Amino acid sequence: MTAADVWLPIPPDEIEGLPEGLNYRFWNGEPDFPADPADCAYYVVPYMKPAEIAVRPLPVLSSVRVVQTLSAGIDNIQGGLAGLRPGVQVCNARGVHEASTAELALTLILASLRGVPDFVRGQDAEEWRGGFRPALADKNVLIVGYGSIGSAIEDRLVPFEVARVARVARSERTTARGPVRPLTELPALLSEADVVVLITPLTESTRHLADADFLARMKDGALLVNVARGPVVDTKALLAELETGRLTAALDVTDPEPLPQGHPLWHAPGVLISPHVGGPTSAFLPRAKRLLVDQLGRFVNREPLGNVILTTGPVGG
Template sequence: MTSSGQVWLPIPPAEIDGLPPELDYVRWDAEPDFPADPADCVFYVAPYMQKAPVKVHPLPYMHKLKVLQTLTAGVDAFLPALATMHPGIQLCNARGVHEASTAEMALTLVLASLRGIPQFVRRQDKHEWRSGFHPALADKTVAIVGYGAIGSAVEDRLAGFECARVLRFARSSRATPRGPVHAMDEIPALLPDADVVVLVTPLTDETRGLADAEFLARMKDGALLVNVARGPVVDTKALLAEVESGRLRAALDVTDPEPLPPGHPLWDAPGVLISPHVGGPTSAFLPRAKRLLAGQLQRFAAGEPLHYVVAES
């Protein structure tokens, strides 16, 4: 049984190869006015890089909606709205779109922090030449907390850096060709072994505040915490206490609060590198997003099961 109806896309339909012709496409990328009556929309692709209230704004009017497709790996912004809508709506995430970019960003933050790149940039501004020793990633133990598609992509990129060991953590334990994935309840026992801890978990009730004072206290002296997940996965107050003491360092692509306001103590905390949530938006995004949407809409039009369904209303 095939499906038909109106599809809202944030990307011009003419720029996406392979869209099934039996569907009706309109473009909406968070403009003030809707391009059509949202009551006719059956498949909604939420705009990318917009604040949550903007992305969910049309949802209460979409009475025929069957699919809510995000262009993000995380879906936490959509779950409250989905809970108030009519039953049967499938929420799909953007698995396959952000793995390359986010994993690159994680490695960028690790290497920049370990090798002192922020200090070099500041010294370059002052025309100041100062050498010295810095930690290398080689021979380090790296923990990946949240070993899904992005976590696996991070390990892909670690392969050439001669790390001593990779510790993998996910909701449940399992075996992989690379080695074991440990359940999250094993973190307390194994975390003290890690020199670098990379957070790539989705934001859920279970992961909110995961890196709290107890978690951070178990990290070894001098260890580096890298967050490319969501800001609230880390307890900011607890992290500040550790970095201000000089015991830990941090590299954060996401923060809590976010955006990080001027004057927030994280900006000036010693040993902290901050990037403004840029793990996903790179040149790799658009071609992968287009392939994802074409595939999902082909399956939708043909009445086939969709990929990457993470929740249902």
Template sequence: MTAETPDVWLPFPAEEIDGLPASFRYRHWDGEETFPADPADCVFYVAPYMKSEAVTLRPLAAMPRLRVVQTLTAGVDAFVGAPGGLAGLPPGVRLCNARGVHEASTAELALTLTLASLRGIPGMVRGQDREEWRGGFYDALADKSVLIIGYGAIGAAIEDRLAPFECERVARVARTARTTAHGPVHALADLPRLLPAADVVILSTPLTDGTRGLVDAGFLGRMKDGALLVNVARGPVVDTGSLVRELETGRLRAALDVTDPEPLPSGHPLWHAPGVLITPHVGGSSSAFAPRAKRLVARQLRRFADGEPVENTVLITE
């Protein structure tokens, strides 16, 4: 390697990733305080996974040669929504997401949260802790109407996994209307008409200016009595105060893998609101993550080394 060999920053040791091209010098950095090398030599930055925005964004301002930012998350709000974000980077830098990495794992959790909430599993676990036999009738997913809001790759994967559960109806909503192999996708503007018919509402939408606070008091008020809200998207998609108020009446239930704020602080009223199940943002952090993430990184770097367009480009700096 010569001094002109460009650097690639990886959150995994390079020796753990098969198929990396030999045309780069690989630097392992997973958010540590000390950088592994001069950021000015980096042309391809794979951002650390499950680190704070401050950590993830910290080296960007010192990377004038950067050409690609590859996230290991499905959403890219840490880059485009945080102060600074991609601002100040040279033109032509491509921001790529991790499409193909998280769909299966996140869809699994969406179904887990839905089934656990409907069948009363949290109460049964508490009953087991107290040696209480909590029999009775509980809701099934069968014959329910499900509304998926956010019909990208994760939303489609959720619908695929709903198929065996004999739902009465699955409706799909995205930013704009379109037709898919599964059926029509409605626009966000159709939500007031669709919400009152849904027994289960699953959020899998990206966090954008258009979806921040989407689930507000008006949205929740249109949901039918006894309906279940499942959030595997981002916490700020839901107005937490409005949700807590609805939960405290007992009219709605919720199953949340993400919250706002996050992590949810001790003493927050959402922890103990009636009818809520909370998991600590683990939709993507399963055994499926590392092998899929490493395959994506190797594939992207081979394309970059060969001068081919990288995949999953969300935006390009101007």
């Protein structure tokens, strides 16, 4: 029996511990495919590539059994999943991005509250810009989207002596740190939060979740932090609030993205923008490799895979 092909966006000789019994092909979005797509059984989606590259092989992966992203979400390939044959398991990269994304979320919160961008501008201008700044200590923080990354953000908030952390997710549940509230309770919780962190997946139900009504319910002077996906926030509504100075924002993701030159968000008052760098850090590769070794070991041994987000069904099913 011919061994199944596995397409990897990391050279296989750089991943220690890959199981035997599979044919590993390196493909990271190049124009030419590394082999016949019809022989690919396990497709690992290139990381940080545009959606058109990520989905390009999908229509011709006639034998694929697993599509594995190296991102926390699967929105980048969602548009190409309808053409896959039934029974394909789609897996995300839970466990890969928690450390680096949570680290950036705390960086953005602290930098925004303590005025680090203003310090940098002052240094460039050789100006000593002192004075009192808000601290993270004693603040109420609301985490919207309490999956593994949301939980990792809370882990890192604890040493900063915040007053309270509230958690919101699609479904209500209890965790070791406290209750997770359903989205229906979000309006009431927004009015109590000094810092609102968005780390929810991008779905049709979360697109423009932070709309004009959401933002209007936030308390005066509150900070909105988006480390989720750009379209979770209604950019026009956010700009309206920023222009008044009522809210501030720290955004690792924007809509549109990349943010084009001349866009008003670049120079809106009270906004700090980082260029979608929550995941791509030195922490990525070791965790991505560990995930792939584990998943492919399960695959070759016919064990249940981890991180299965969905399994494709019949067209119209």
